[in-house]
Amino acid sequence: xxxxxxxxxxxxxxxxxxxxxxxxxxxxxxxxxxxxxxxxxxxxxxxxxxxxxxxxxxxxxxxxxxxxxxxxxxxxxxxxxxxxxxxxxxxxxxxxxxxxxxxxxxxxxxxxxxxxxxxxxxxxxxxxxxxxxxxxxxxxxxxxxxxxxxxxxxxxxxxxxxxxxxxxxxxxxxxxxxxxxxxxxxxxxxxxxxxxxxxxxxxxxxxxxxxxxxxxxxxxxxxxxxxxxxxxxxxxxxxxxxxxxxxxxxxxxxxxxxxxxxxxxxxxxxxxxxxxxxxxxxxxxxxxxxxxxxxxxxxxxxxxxxxxxxxxxxxxxxxxxxxxxxxxxxxxxxxxxxxxxxxxxxxxxxxxxxxxxxxxxxxxxxxxxxxxxxxxxxxxxxxxxxxxxxxxxxxxxxxxxxxxxxxxxxxxxxxxxxxxxx
Amino acid sequence: xxxxxxxxxxxxxxxxxxxxxxxxxxxxxxxxxxxxxxxxxxxxxxxxxxxxxxxxxxxxxxxxxxxxxxxxxxxxxxxxxxxxxxxxxxxxxxxxxxxxxxxxxxxxxxxxxxxxxxxxxxxxxxxxxxxxxxxxxxxxxxxxxxxxxxxxxxxxxxxxxxxxxxxxxxxxxxxxxxxxxxxxxxxxxxxxxxxxxxxxxxxxxxxxxxxxxxxxxxxxxxxxxxxxxxxxxxxxxxxxxxxxxxxxxxxxxxxxxxxxxxxxxxxxxxxxxxxxxxxxxxxxxxxxxxxxxxxxxxxxxxxxxxxxxxxxxxxxxxxxxxxxxxxxxxxxxxxxxxxxxxxxxxxxxxxxxxxxxxxxxxxxxxxxxxxxxxxxxxxxxxxxxxxxxxxxxxxxxxxxxxxxxxxxxxxxxxxxxxxxxx
Numbered sequence: 001x002x003x004x005x006x007x008x009x010x011x012x013x014x015x016x017x018x019x020x021x022x023x024x025x026x027x028x029x030x031x032x033x034x035x036x037x038x039x040x041x042x043x044x045x046x047x048x049x050x051x052x053x054x055x056x057x058x059x060x061x062x063x064x065x066x067x068x069x070x071x072x073x074x075x076x077x078x079x080x081x082x083x084x085x086x087x088x089x090x091x092x093x094x095x096x097x098x099x100x101x102x103x104x105x106x107x108x109x110x111x112x113x114x115x116x117x118x119x120x121x122x123x124x125x126x127x128x129x130x131x132x133x134x135x136x137x138x139x140x141x142x143x144x145x146x147x148x149x150x151x152x153x154x155x156x157x158x159x160x161x162x163x164x165x166x167x168x169x170x171x172x173x174x175x176x177x178x179x180x181x182x183x184x185x186x187x188x189x190x191x192x193x194x195x196x197x198x199x200x201x202x203x204x205x206x207x208x209x210x211x212x213x214x215x216x217x218x219x220x221x222x223x224x225x226x227x228x229x230x231x232x233x234x235x236x237x238x239x240x241x242x243x244x245x246x247x248x249x250x251x252x253x254x255x256x257x258x259x260x261x262x263x264x265x266x267x268x269x270x271x272x273x274x275x276x277x278x279x280x281x282x283x284x285x286x287x288x289x290x291x292x293x294x295x296x297x298x299x300x301x302x303x304x305x306x307x308x309x310x311x312x313x314x315x316x317x318x319x320x321x322x323x324x325x326x327x328x329x330x331x332x333x334x335x336x337x338x339x340x341x342x343x344x345x346x347x348x349x350x351x352x353x354x355x356x357x358x359x360x361x362x363x364x365x366x367x368x369x370x371x372x373x374x375x376x377x378x379x380x381x382x383x384x385x386x387x388x389x390x391x392x393x394x395x396x397x398x399x400x401x402x403x404x405x406x407x408x409x410x411x412x413x414x415x416x417x418x419x420x421x422x
Numbered sequence: 423x424x425x426x427x428x429x430x431x432x433x434x435x436x437x438x439x440x441x442x443x444x445x446x447x448x449x450x451x452x453x454x455x456x457x458x459x460x461x462x463x464x465x466x467x468x469x470x471x472x473x474x475x476x477x478x479x480x481x482x483x484x485x486x487x488x489x490x491x492x493x494x495x496x497x498x499x500x501x502x503x504x505x506x507x508x509x510x511x512x513x514x515x516x517x518x519x520x521x522x523x524x525x526x527x528x529x530x531x532x533x534x535x536x537x538x539x540x541x542x543x544x545x546x547x548x549x550x551x552x553x554x555x556x557x558x559x560x561x562x563x564x565x566x567x568x569x570x571x572x573x574x575x576x577x578x579x580x581x582x583x584x585x586x587x588x589x590x591x592x593x594x595x596x597x598x599x600x601x602x603x604x605x606x607x608x609x610x611x612x613x614x615x616x617x618x619x620x621x622x623x624x625x626x627x628x629x630x631x632x633x634x635x636x637x638x639x640x641x642x643x644x645x646x647x648x649x650x651x652x653x654x655x656x657x658x659x660x661x662x663x664x665x666x667x668x669x670x671x672x673x674x675x676x677x678x679x680x681x682x683x684x685x686x687x688x689x690x691x692x693x694x695x696x697x698x699x700x701x702x703x704x705x706x707x708x709x710x711x712x713x714x715x716x717x718x719x720x721x722x723x724x725x726x727x728x729x730x731x732x733x734x735x736x737x738x739x740x741x742x743x744x745x746x747x748x749x750x751x752x753x754x755x756x757x758x759x760x761x762x763x764x765x766x767x768x769x770x771x772x773x774x775x776x777x778x779x780x781x782x783x784x785x786x787x788x789x790x791x792x793x794x795x796x797x798x799x800x801x802x803x804x805x806x807x808x809x810x811x812x813x814x815x816x817x818x819x820x821x822x823x824x825x826x827x828x829x830x831x832x833x834x835x836x837x838x839x840x841x842x843x844x
Contacts, residue, residue: 066836414488
């Protein structure tokens with residue numbers, strides 16, 4: 001490797017443990033005599049072009065450990081997708097600051113940005129190593145067994161549904177929880193990990209991988225509610241509905257349904273439609289940004305069943321709740337941070353993505369490999385068919401073997417078994 | 423006391439620890455030779471008139487401990503406010519089943535129902551002891567230092583805001599979290615307990631005790647956002663706005679505001695207005711039942727600031743999250759359950775409400791007393807002025823002394839301190 005400075009950036013939505021990877025990478029880099037400064041740019045690529053950095057060598061080691069323990073991206077993150085011009089600006093700064101190791105912690109979009117940067121660096125002959133450190137709560141990075149951040153988010157979702165299950169039986173009704181994950185159903189699937197008996201919810205799990213009509217969803221929910229007296233539903237924010245020869249977001253289908261059935265509609269008046277249809281800078285619609293989905297579904301369910309109905313989004317605590325994380329996630333976040341620096345400084349690679357793989361055998365263990373950026377960049381892993389029930393709206397038992405080691409043990413629960421009726 | 427059977431019921435919204443009180447009371451009752459059966463009615467007073475009970479003596483002791491550890495009300499709860507006729511039916515069943523000890527676990531409404539039942543029992547000369555076991559996540563039971571269930575809910579709220587704070591700084595924007603508590607601001611106040619530095623959110627806390635205009639709230643949020651680049655807001659679901667000589671719910675004021683400013687409105691078409699204006703059986707509007715508040719506020723904020731805005735309700739996990747509870751809350755839930763039985767079986771009282779009081783001195787400790795039902799029944803404790811900032815939209819430092827011992831320690835966090843800017 002070329003002697004020089006090291007830059008560790010964060011991109012995309014933060015997680016419970018992204019700072020663990022940041023700190024582990026920083027500590028590993030600081031051990032190496034060939035590494036000069038260890039910087040973290042303020043808000044990822046945005047901070048690089050602004051030349052705003054945190055100097056991690058100046059941080060007190062005890063404070064760094066507190067930072068590691070903190071949700072969110074401590075130096076700030078970004079949703080900026082760098083343009084060609086911005087990539088050139090970034091390279092200019094990397095050269096000026098003699099950055100020879102650039103670690104970028106993020107998801108598939110971050111890996112894609114890094115790949116473009118590497119292509120450009122090769123083109124101009126700038127010698128630096130670029131390593132993608134994997135992270136996304138959605139659990140949808142290809143090649144990887146799971147992504148860093150997913151176990152803690154999945155643990156939170158399992159704990160929320162584990163509790164909602166008993167709450168919803170206490171005062172029986174219909175409860176729909178909307179779960180993050182734009183494209184893939186790994187996080188919604190985790191809602192089932194708290195189930196300990198047949199009567200436990202979620203009784204229905206709707207996934208981006210299995211589009212559903214509004215009519216069918218309302219019918220499903222009504223049937224469970226009639227049979228059990230309560231119904232707990234896990235619904236992906238990325239659920240879609242069939243429309244002509246394609247699919248549309250489920251809330252668009254809900255809008256159509258409510259208009260046709262009830263003449264229900266929202267008049268946005270002088271509010272610009274642009275305001276309401278924001279996309280992130282990767283061009284993805286921000287599905288989770290408005291609580292319209294929840295409102296429309298609750299209206300549809302109340303209008304049909306006229307009963308106790310709640311539709312709520314689990315929201316940002318899925319990626320940031322302070323009081324509970326997956327222990328495995330913390331360990332693995334440290335592991336990939338450390339490994340990213342090892343690979344980068346080994347002299348064997350000019351770029352790559354650290355991937356996390358599950359070792360064969362009964363006891364859970366993982367190992368890492370460095371793969372080419374293009375194996376991960378811009379690609380999405382979907383929830384495999386084997387983890388989805390044959391009805392398309394439940395989670396298959398096989399998922400439990402996958403998910404349980406990731407989230408760790410949940411508190412044990414019980415229910416009363418001896419009812420007498422006079 | 424008169425020898426006979428014991429009934430332990432649950433009323434109102436469940437909590438993380440209501441089952442701890444139930445199980446502690448059941449175990450205590452089972453120790454006493456004067457107590458025959460120990461029953462829990464299915465869904466509170468509803469189950470009494472239907473004569474549906476769980477027979478707690480038949481439960482395996484290990485299973486009972488698992489039940490204690492489980493959120494929600496294991497025998498089921500109810501929002502039924504018993505009418506005169508229903509109270510008579512209840513008394514009939516109590517007599518028929520020889521219930522001589524009736525413990526009812528719930529909030530101020532539950533205490534009120536119990537008081538009415540006691541008045542009727544005295545009137546007809548039925549000899550039984552009735553004890554209210556205190557519970558409500560809102561923290562608003564009078565006389566009590568705090569209500570059982572509040573510490574776990576407050577811990578959850580503090581942990582959610584503790585995490586959101588870092589998430590919202592990572593990708594800066596405006597985030598408003600809506601917090602439970604129909605009438606009083608104890609739970610919204612807990613959002614401030616995760617703060618460790620001046621820049622930490624929540625930067626604004628809106629309480630039922632301090633009505634606000636829509637214009638002022640939007641202005642406040644805009645000012646913080648302009649100053650810091652991000653703004654985290656804790657908002658009570660019970661926030662109200664001034665209107666003529668009185669106040670209206672804040673979402674009603676939002677509806678008016680959006681109509682006037684933008685011509686924005688919702689056309690409910692053939693959906694009955696009744697569907698949308700459900701009240702619980704105590705006559706309280708179900709403020710938290712529709713995600714309309716969130717949608718309207720997000721529209722108003724986006725339209726005004728056109729920036730990254732999220733409004734989300736913390737929702738039912740506030741009272742049911744499986745993975746994390748307050749240790750103190752668990753201990754105290756057991757304490758009041760045990761004490762309720764001790765008071766009931768002491769032969770000294772024919773009725774009362776167990777109240778939890780904080781002992782004077784620096785180290786946190788509590789003790790219980792049995793007070794008259796009318797001291798608690800139907801009454802609401804508001805967040806005292808000394809806990810509210812003089813601006814009416816922040817939490818005063820004095821609240822920390824009150825709240826910290828209740829929620830217990832939160833994970834320690836840190837932030838990066840050494841920014842360099844070239």
